[in-house]
Amino acid sequence: MRNTLVIGNWKMNKTLEEAVELVVRLKEKATDFPPSAEVVLAPPALYLASIAMLEEPWHKLAAQNCSHHDYGAFTGEISAPMLKSMAVDYCIIGHSERRTYFHETDALLAAKVDACLRNGIQPVFCCGEQLKQRKEREHFVTVLNQLQQGLFHLTPAQLSDVVIAYEPVWAIGTGQTASPEEANEMHTFIRQQLSAHFGEVAANDLRILYGGSVSAGNAASLLACSDIDGALVGGASLHVRDFAAIIGAAS
Ligand code: PGA
Numbered sequence: 001m002r003n004t005l006v007i008g009n010w011k012m013n014k015t016l017e018e019a020v021e022l023v024v025r026l027k028e029k030a031t032d033f034p035p036s037a038e039v040v041l042a043p044p045a046l047y048l049a050s051i052a053m054l055e056e057p058w059h060k061l062a063a064q065n066c067s068h069h070d071y072g073a074f075t076g077e078i079s080a081p082m083l084k085s086m087a088v089d090y091c092i093i094g095h096s097e098r099r100t101y102f103h104e105t106d107a108l109l110a111a112k113v114d115a116c117l118r119n120g121i122q123p124v125f126c127c128g129e130q131l132k133q134r135k136e137r138e139h140f141v142t143v144l145n146q147l148q149q150g151l152f153h154l155t156p157a158q159l160s161d162v163v164i165a166y167e168p169v170w171a172i173g174t175g176q177t178a179s180p181e182e183a184n185e186m187h188t189f190i191r192q193q194l195s196a197h198f199g200e201v202a203a204n205d206l207r208i209l210y211g212g213s214v215s216a217g218n219a220a221s222l223l224a225c226s227d228i229d230g231a232l233v234g235g236a237s238l239h240v241r242d243f244a245a246i247i248g249a250a251s
Contacts (some may be wrong), residue, residue: 002207004223004250005163005230007040007062008125008237009092009211012035019047022240023054029244030058034251038230040090041237045078052087052108062090062124065098068111070119080119091116092232093123094150096169106149113150122139124152124163124209124232127190131170139168140189147193164190164208165232171212173234180228183210187227216245223249 014022023041033039042062043051052061064196065081081090093116094109104112109125116123127146129139137172142164151162166186171177178186210222211232222228230250235241 002205002229003036003038004034005038005040005207005209006247006250007042007090007092007165007209007230007232009042009062009064009232009234009244010044010238011064011097011234014043014047015236016047016050018094019043020050020054022238023051023056023059025240027056027058029240030056032244033058033247037247037250039247042090043094045083046087048083048088050225060089060090061087063088063121064092064095066091066093066112066121068108070092070115070117073113080115080121083121084119088121090122090124090163092126092165094126094146096126096167096172097126100169106146109150110153110225113154113162117154117161122163125167126165126167126211126232128167128169128172129135131168134168135172140185141184143186143190144193147190150196154198159194159198159202160205162206164206166190166208166213167211167232169212173213175213177213177215177218177222178210180225184223184225187225191227214232214246216242216249219246219249 039059040062067079093112098104113123127143129142133142205228206238207232209232214231214233
């Protein structure tokens with residue numbers, strides 16, 4: 001049975017004071033969160049320690065990125081062992097903003113997945129097509145290629161520690177979400193491809209999140225789909241009422 005996972009990706013937003021206030025105000029709503037929902041906050045890395053110190057049992061922590069190296073002379077980087085030492089459980093890998101603005105390649109992302117797994121961090125591996133690719137009916141082959149390059153070198157046992165987030169690039173931050181049918185069609189495709197490569201058991205256990213303009217208004221219809229196991233939420237996770245409503249829809 002796959003429990004529903006809701007991750008709030010704050011991206012590069014909030015001062016420390018605002019970040020702590022958001023956590024404190026979410027805590028006030030946490031008693032209403034469905035017990036079956038797993039809630040994860042992905043604040044800017046700079047705030048992970050402060051938020052970890054609040055020791056809130058209703059959420060876990062994710063990083064938004066990590067180095068593919070474990071340690072060394074890599075100025076400005078943060079490694080998976082460092083994240084692990086701060087009680088971080090998940091790390092978002094291959095978000096389209098990192099692929100686009102920071103030119104992260106498929107090979108680099110595969111190495112980052114490996115860095116997470118060898119340090120006991122669950123990678124949240126993002127995939128998704130551009131609008132042009134969907135219009136040209138290339139969205140399935142695009143996503144399959146991202147999965148092949150980023151994950152297909154793993155063993156089925158390693159895959160069990162991976163979460164996938166399908167995030168169509170045209171839906172991220174645009175207010176234009178994929179319909180539940182469009183999203184679920186892709187999620188089913190992803191699971192079928194993983195099943196063919198890793199086996200049915202591994203594929204059935206894996207959680208596939210949807211991301212891209214998830215809101216309080218559309219979360220319930222997306223999360224009701226058979227192959228959608230949660231949400232990677234950007235903009236709406238910055239607002240207490242919206243994020244709490246999305247978590248509430250995860251029952
Ligand atoms: P959004 O972002 O919810 O603001 O569209 C999602 C994401 O980038 O993970």
